[in-house]
Amino acid sequence: MKTRMKRAVTGFIIGLVAETPAAYAACEDNVDNVEAYYVNGMFTDFSDFEANRQAISKFISGYLAASNFNSDVKGTHNISEGAYNQVMEVAKQKTEDGNATKKQAVLEFINGDYDYLNSEEGVAAVQEYLEAIKGAYEYTLNEEDGLKAKQGLEELLDTCSRVVMITHSQGNFYGNALLNGVYASYHFPNGYALAQFPMLGNMQIASPVNVPGGAAASLYPELIGHLTNDNDLVMRLVRSTRGSVPSNFNAPDIEADKSGHSLEKRTSLSMVKPELLRPACTRSADLLNRIRSTVKVAQAPQPLAALAIRLSVGFWISVLTLAVFTVTTRWTIAFSMGCRTLLHKAPFSTAAFVETTASRSSNEPLG
Amino acid sequence: MISKRTILILMCVLGAIFSGLANALPFSQMPKWRPDKIYRSGDVVANQYDIYVALLPSKGQDPKTSRLWRKARYSRTVNYQINKLYIPAAVVKQGEKFYLALHLNVPLAPSSIFETRHWLEFTHPSLSYSLPDPEATPDNSTLLGKDSNQNQIRDDYEIAVAYSDLPPEVMDAALTAGKTYGQLMASGSTTTVDASTARTLLEKSVRAEQCKRQMAAAHGGSTWKESTFFNTVERVQAKYSLQNMLATVAGDQRLPVFDGDACYSLTNN
Helix, strand or coil, rough: CCCCCHHHHHHHHHHHHHHHHHHHHHHHCCCEEEEEEEEECCCHHHHHHHHHHHHHHHHHHHHCCCEEECCCEEEECCCHHHHHHHHHHHHHHHHHCCCHHHHHHHHHHHHCCCHHHCCCCHHHHHHHHHHCCCCHHHHCCCHHHHHHHHHHHHHHHCCCEEEEEEEECHHHHHHHHHHHHHHCCCCCCCECCCCCCEEEEEEEEEECCCCCCHHHHHHHHHHHECCEEEECCHHHHHHHCCCCCCCCCCCCCCEEEECCCCHHHHCCCCCHHHHHHHHHHHHHHHHHHHHHHHHHHCCCCCHHHHHHHHHHHHHHHCCCCCCCCHHHHHHHHHHHHHHHHHHCCCCHHHHHHHHHHHHHHHCCCCC | CCCCHHHHHHHHHHHHHHHCCCCEHHHHHHHHHCCCECCCCEEEECCCCEEEECCEECCCCCCCCCCCCCEHHHHCCCCCCCCCEEEEEEECECCCEEECCCCCCCCHHHHHHHEEEEEEEEEEEECCCCCCCCCCCCCCCCCCCCCCCCCCCCCCHHHHHCCCCHHHHHHHHHHHHHHHHHHHHCCCCCCCCCCHHHHHHHHHHHHHHHHHHHHHCCCCCCCCCCCHHHHHHHHHHHHHHHHHHHHHHHHHCCCCCCCCHHHHHHHCC
16 A cells, blocks of 8 residues: 555656646747736626627737737626625616606616717716715625636736736726736746736726726836726716726727727727738737847737737727828837837846746746 | 600609609608697608608697598508509508608509609508507516517517617617527526526627627617616616526636627527
8 A cells, every 4th residue: 555655656756847847848938928818897797798808809810910919818707796786776776766867877877878978967867876886886806706817817827928907997996906916926837926027917998996007007017008088988977986097098989989988899899990900010010020130139028018009009090090091100100119118118038037937947846 | 866755755764763762761760740830731740659641731730639630551551553542641562662642642653653742752660560569558567578479579679679760770680689688588587597508598698799789880889779678777687697697507618709790690590
């Protein structure tokens, strides 16, 4: 019996020693890959969540095909059950007490429709409703959703890929909490802390938070991107109810989304013709390579900044799609500015990460 | 040289063709009746769910109750015939098109139907759909509501969509989506849902959402509102919780990215 156990333990140790460097080597191979992780906002049912996730996937495969972005977008459906029950209770009260216009406005808001924005009474009713649910709206990490999302992010980080968390609307409260939570505790399979090799970023879209990224924003400012349209009417309402970060994008009005708030429609993920963008993306990828080779810096684009720049540029492009002749110029300018930012601000080099990972994995395998 | 007669015939033919190409006036775009307006005989107005033709001049006479107006007879549609007397508000069908008689008249030629003084090409929801009674009180006390014509679309939603000003393509998609919403609601009263059924229903719900967005993108923002179907807080709650339940039953596997025509897929699967 003892002999059998000894054999088993020896076999396990040999297996571990033999397997670990290979596993780390595979892990290192992913270091320049970028994974996207989507977290939705409140009043987003599963079908909305899934349609958004698929729209981001299509956006990546359509416009960022030349990059290392994986178009298979992962994510967690933020149900926020506790908060959800509270906001529905308040909705019940509001629809029972209010007149037909008020009732309709609240029903539209919780269904993700926006016709209420066309009437002052409707807007006032939603503002009143938002004021009443303020506490629940700011509710951050529901235990179950939070654990699921944290686990999802950590599984991606375990592959040594860079991860960009895309958070929308109320999901940005969630994004802040997740970002700080994961930075505080996560260690790569080789034992290094995420804080040492910051491979997780957060792109906040239509953000109602005060400081996108929260505390992590002061430590890794280049890892946090934020994009809120100046014509996002829902965010305007939220901002008037609670202090939120100001809008930072001068967006045109899009007929398909009069609210300026929808993730897919507003960011035009589905409305721009890929064939118009692909040449511009390819040209910009070439430009990036030229800049890299010129300055001879072996640095990979840092993920969030890359996404922030590319997405915001993507928005610009989508906005300017009708004026094709201006697209290339503006995109190239923006991208070249972005490239300079990447080269100067990247917090660590890929080479350094690979080197330390390799030496650590061969010398000190961690069990 | 072309004779005067040939030119005249040519003009008549072209006139008939072009007047035939004129678009039908949809119910949603018909002028609404106003009590302060003076109406002449042959004027047409929409009032709630119906179309009325003025028999005589009037002002402030409610078409619903006044004898100076006659309701369009779309429930008694007949095929267009020449040499036949048509009374005002009669509805005739020629080919796939519907025409409303504005005055008492006897058409003498097939092309007489294009005389806009006597006839108005129009559309009305009840000409295309077998609609439930629009005046019936909706049942909002239950999640499922009432489906009196048993076409799997809840009556009040069906009426709201059919009488809306949505483009026909969007209207059709909205009604199909209504069936999916209804199936989602019905899943709440099913005792057990297996993983495969849950996944199918979830995929249909996602497709309905994608179709809604597709229509908005294609029609300058014109699409249906979910609040028309989920029109009580209880129904909204059920939408959220039933989708969450289906996602749990279906398992953690992600749905594949759908890259086709969402509305086509919704209608045909």
